Amino acid sequence: MGAVLSLEGLLDQQRVWKGRPQAQPQGLQPTGHAALDTALPGGGWPPGALTEVLLSVEGCGELQLLWPSLARLTASAERVVLIAPPFIPYAPAWQAAGVDLQWLTLVETAPADALWAAEQCLRSGSCGAVLCWPHKADDRALRRLQVAAESGQTLAFALRPLQAALNPSPAALRIAIDARPAQWRVLKCRGGLAPALPIACPGRG
Amino acid sequence: MLWACILLPQLALDAVLRGRADPDTPLVLLSGPPQRRLLQAVNPAAAALGLRAGQPLTTAQALAGNFTCVDHDPAAIDALQQLLAAWAYQFSSQVSLHYPRVLLLEVESSLGLFGPWPAFEARLRAELSALGFRHRIVLASNPVAARMLANCHDGLALDCPEQTRAALEQLPIERVGLPAEAASAFTRMGLRRLGQVMALPREALARRFAAAVQLHLDRLLGLRPMALTFYLPPDRFDARLELNFDVESHQALLFPLRRLINDLAAFLAGRDSGVQRFTLYLEHAEGADTDVAVGLLAAERDPLMLFELARGRLEQLQLRAAVRNLRLLAEDLPAFVPQHRELFEPRPQQNQPWEQLRERLRARLGDTAVHSLSAQADHRPECAWRLDNPATLAAAAPAALRPGWLLAEPQALPGVGVQLLTGAERIESGWWDGGDVRRDYYRVQTPTGLYAWAYRNLGEDGPLWLQGWFA
Numbered sequence: 001m002g003a004v005l006s007l008e009g010l011l012d013q014q015r016v017w018k019g020r021p022q023a024q025p026q027g028l029q030p031t032g033h034a035a036l037d038t039a040l041p042g043g044g045w046p047p048g049a050l051t052e053v054l055l056s057v058e059g060c061g062e063l064q065l066l067w068p069s070l071a072r073l074t075a076s077a078e079r080v081v082l083i084a085p086p087f088i089p090y091a092p093a094w095q096a097a098g099v100d101l102q103w104l105t106l107v108e109t110a111p112a113d114a115l116w117a118a119e120q121c122l123r124s125g126s127c128g129a130v131l132c133w134p135h136k137a138d139d140r141a142l143r144r145l146q147v148a149a150e151s152g153q154t155l156a157f158a159l160r161p162l163q164a165a166l167n168p169s170p171a172a173l174r175i176a177i178d179a180r181p182a183q184w185r186v187l188k189c190r191g192g193l194a195p196a197l198p199i200a201c202p203g204r205g
Numbered sequence: 206m207l208w209a210c211i212l213l214p215q216l217a218l219d220a221v222l223r224g225r226a227d228p229d230t231p232l233v234l235l236s237g238p239p240q241r242r243l244l245q246a247v248n249p250a251a252a253a254l255g256l257r258a259g260q261p262l263t264t265a266q267a268l269a270g271n272f273t274c275v276d277h278d279p280a281a282i283d284a285l286q287q288l289l290a291a292w293a294y295q296f297s298s299q300v301s302l303h304y305p306r307v308l309l310l311e312v313e314s315s316l317g318l319f320g321p322w323p324a325f326e327a328r329l330r331a332e333l334s335a336l337g338f339r340h341r342i343v344l345a346s347n348p349v350a351a352r353m354l355a356n357c358h359d360g361l362a363l364d365c366p367e368q369t370r371a372a373l374e375q376l377p378i379e380r381v382g383l384p385a386e387a388a389s390a391f392t393r394m395g396l397r398r399l400g401q402v403m404a405l406p407r408e409a410l411a412r413r414f415a416a417a418v419q420l421h422l423d424r425l426l427g428l429r430p431m432a433l434t435f436y437l438p439p440d441r442f443d444a445r446l447e448l449n450f451d452v453e454s455h456q457a458l459l460f461p462l463r464r465l466i467n468d469l470a471a472f473l474a475g476r477d478s479g480v481q482r483f484t485l486y487l488e489h490a491e492g493a494d495t496d497v498a499v500g501l502l503a504a505e506r507d508p509l510m511l512f513e514l515a516r517g518r519l520e521q522l523q524l525r526a527a528v529r530n531l532r533l534l535a536e537d538l539p540a541f542v543p544q545h546r547e548l549f550e551p552r553p554q555q556n557q558p559w560e561q562l563r564e565r566l567r568a569r570l571g572d573t574a575v576h577s578l579s580a581q582a583d584h585r586p587e588c589a590w591r592l593d594n595p596a597t598l599a600a601a602a603p604a605a606l607r608p609g610w611l612l613a614e615p616q617a618l619p620g621v622g623v624q625l626l627t628g629a630e631r632i633e634s635g636w637w638d639g640g641d642v643r644r645d646y647y648r649v650q651t652p653t654g655l656y657a658w659a660y661r662n663l664g665e666d667g668p669l670w671l672q673g674w675f676a
Contacts, residue, residue: 059655059674063609079559087610090673091580091590094609105563106576106592113570120565124557180654204656 029155032068035199036184040173041192045069048153049172050146054162054187058086060179061201062159063097069155070129071098078128081121083107084114086133103128111135115145122148122156129155143170177201207313207364210351211293211329212341216306218246220285221275223337224446226460231272235262245277275449288444288468290436292336295475296329301348301433307355309348309433322362336471345369347427349382356380366427373425374400381425387418399425442472442483442535451490451527455520458487458528462519463512465533470508479504479541485515488530497522500572501564504539510561517568584634585642586611586672605630606648608658608673615670618659622652623669633663648675 010016030037030044037043045051053062070080080103082089095101109117118132122145130149134141137160149156162176165187174187182204186194213219222228231251237243242262254269265272286302293300296319299311312325319325326342333340341359345351346369354361354372357380363369373381376399378391396402402410403422411419423429446461462485473480481504485497497518505511566575576592583589590611629645643663650656656675661667 057653057655059610059657059676061676063676067609085610087612087674088590089578090586090608090611091578093607094578095580096607097609101578101580104578106578107566107570108574108576109570117566117570120562124559124562126557126559126562182654 029069030072031065032072033065033199033202035202039186039195039199041189045155046172046190047155048150049190050142050149050156050158050170051173051175052142052164052169052171053157053159054165054174054176055159056162056177056179058159061177061182061204064201064203065175065177065184066131066157067094067097067099070104071100073128073155074100074103076128077103079103079105079126081105081107081127081130083118083121083130083132084109084111085131115141118156118158119144119148122152122154125152125154127152127154129157131157131159133159137164139167139170146170146172206311206346207316208345208348208351209310209312209326209329210343210345210348210355211308211310211333212343212352212355213289213306213308213338214341215246215339216285217277217282218248219338220281222248224461224464231256231269233265233272233274234277235274236277278447281447284444287436287439288472289336289338291438291475292332292471293475294436294438295471295477296325298435299433300436302436303348303433304352307352309352312344322364326360326362332471336467345372347424347431348433349421349424349431350427353381353425356382370426374398374403378402381421383418383421384415387414390414438472438476440536440538442469442480442533442538444468445530445532447530448528451529453524453527455522455524458519458531459516461531462515465531466512466515467508469533469535470506470511473506473538473541476538477541478538479506480511480535480537481505481539482537483515483533483535485519486530486532486534487524487528488532489526490529492526494532495522495525495528499568502567503560504541505560505564506541510564514564514568517565521569584632585640586632587642588635588640606675608656608675610674610676612672612674615660615672617667618649618651618657618669618671620668623659624650626650626656631663632660646672 028042028044028047031040053065055062073080075098080099082104084107089104089106091101094104107117114132115134115137118130121127121130137158142158145156145158158171165174165176171188172190176185176187178185178198182201183198184201185198188194217234221232221234228248229250231254232248233251233256234245235242236245244256244258244260244262244265246258247256251272254272256265256268256272262274289308290300290302293308293310297310297312297315301309303309316322316325319328322344326344329342330340341355343351343355343358344362344364345354346363346366350369350373353376357376361372363372378397378399379388381399383391391402407419420429424431444465446465448461452458469480469483480501482498482500485499487495487497489495497515499515499518501514563575579591579594581589581591625647627648629647631645633643635642644660645663646658646660647669648656649659649669657671658673658675659669659671661669
């Protein structure tokens with residue numbers, strides 16, 4: 001190691017783990033949930049990376065987790081694309097959650113084309129966030145999404161069943177949502193240790 | 206006024222070569238009656254085999270065997286001249302097809318935008334080469350002089366009548382467009398250059414030759430004006446490419462398709478319009494044509510984008526028979542409004558605008574794949590949202606909590622372990638439009654801990670119907 005490395009640079013890239021950071025920096029992509037923001041290393045979603053949301057059952061609280069971020073993005077005129085959602089997004093509720101429907105786009109595809117569409121949206125760089133529900137996503141498919149999110153600097157969310165938690169994944173962040181008790185568990189977060197304790201979902205008993 | 210003359214010396218041959226993926230293989234154009242086919246034109250590769258224009262086909266076949274024969278098609282040449290005029294129309298409002306195989310453009314008024322002339326000329330040459338036409342360009346102070354100087358020169362630029370006159374004086378007398386008998390009479394009189402003829406007294410010329418000769422000479426010098434009919438662009442684009450052989454795969458259609466789309470883009474640039482909807486007709490040897498409609502949500506004219514979209518539609522198609530001809534028809538040509546872009550984009554790495562992405566998605570997934578969502582002012586959950594319908598009335602946010610996910614069809618909810626969290630909220634509406642709804646809605650929690658939105662029809666005693674998830 002002849003090269004001189006700046007300590008600041010190493011810390012900025014989060015390649016050196018600090019035992020207990022003193023002050024959390026304000027994340028570029030805050031989740032909108034204070035408890036979650038403090039638990040995540042970047043103070044929010046990893047920007048330009050894939051986040052996996054693992055659901056015990058579809059409908060167990062994924063929108064509650066994502067709505068604040070989607071509302072923030074659409075308010076700043078960034079496009080949010082839903083690719084083949086399993087249910088109909090009920091417009092009045094999304095509006096009540098603060099999402100500007102003008103910037104929300106729904107893409108209907110056959111399951112075979114969903115990954116292709118997600119990759120195109122991520123790579124184009126014209127969207128703020130892309131949500132997809134991949135049916136059969138293997139390691140390769142997720143890696144493609146991760147690379148596409150990086151090249152387009154777009155937030156990517158893959159919503160998958162909880163069983164997928166057993167397999168390793170290239171996603172930068174993996175969050176599992178439990179229905180009972182209602183809580184979030186961070187399974188993996190790049191650039192820091194995953195918090196050991198689950199985080200209680202606000203507003204769910 | 207300054208006139209540019211663009212002479213296309215090999216128009217018939219270029220018209221064939223530009224539609225082929227292999228322009229370097231020997232190729233000849235044939236004309237004449239079936240009993241006596243003559244070689245009308247040959248490309249350089251065919252010339253290298255010893256073939257010459259004017260030879261009978263039998264002689265050519267005796268000289269060499271492996272060359273491609275294509276019939277000379279005057280109608281296709283006419284269509285191509287119209288296309289070139291449409292292309293030239295983007296540079297000048299006065300474009301004339303008065304002479305065959307020649308474009309005459311009035312360019313002095315265009316110099317402010319495209320000039321100076323050397324840059325303008327370079328642009329003309331670059332675009333013509335890209336379209337696949339060999340050409341000669343001459344600039345002169347009147348259209349007739351420009352046309353005649355193009356017979357002997359390429360790249361000449363004369364921007365005043367004196368220079369034009371000096372250049373005309375050097376022209377050989379056979380090349381200035383005089384009637385054949387007058388030209389040969391001058392030659393026999395020993396007058397070989399135009400300058401010598403112009404030095405003759407006017408009266409003597411008028412006495413010895415027909416009036417047309419004097420008229421032509423006056424027009425050459427710009428002493429008498431010439432009435433030209435100018436090109437008026439049509440309101441639709443219709444181009445057809447004969448493939449001359451049966452094509453059975455998509456891949457082989459892409460090259461001619463790219464040609465057609467580039468022609469369309471050149472035409473659109475000339476009209477300053479875009480295209481919103483065009484149709485590709487794949488013509489088969491027998492049976493009805495297969496048509497591929499390509500629709501866009503906004504008018505576009507970028508050839509790369511149009512090609513990619515058309516290709517996306519084409520690749521999905523199952524060809525049921527071999528394709529003989531390809532035709533592109535665009536009737537809807539709205540004005541082209543360039544996208545408004547900000548100087549400082551919030552997202553500098555944005556390399557593909559949303560409109561392009563949307564068209565790409567629609568091209569592969571179908572026209573009805575990309576939707577927007579809007580809320581409607583209606584109490585019935587089925588009617589409170591709408592696809593692709595910008596909200597006319599600002600729908601007031603409902604007072605009660607609504608679920609984020611709605612099921613497409615309500616499902617019966619097994620009654621065991623379901624816990625009602627709220628009292629009934631009655632929704633009773635729609636008796637006027639046939640979709641009568643009388644329901645009591647509850648927020649319930651399922652045994653697995655999910656929060657659901659379920660209803661029971663008024664007066665029924667059955668199970669709860671699940672309609673949404675509070676996700």
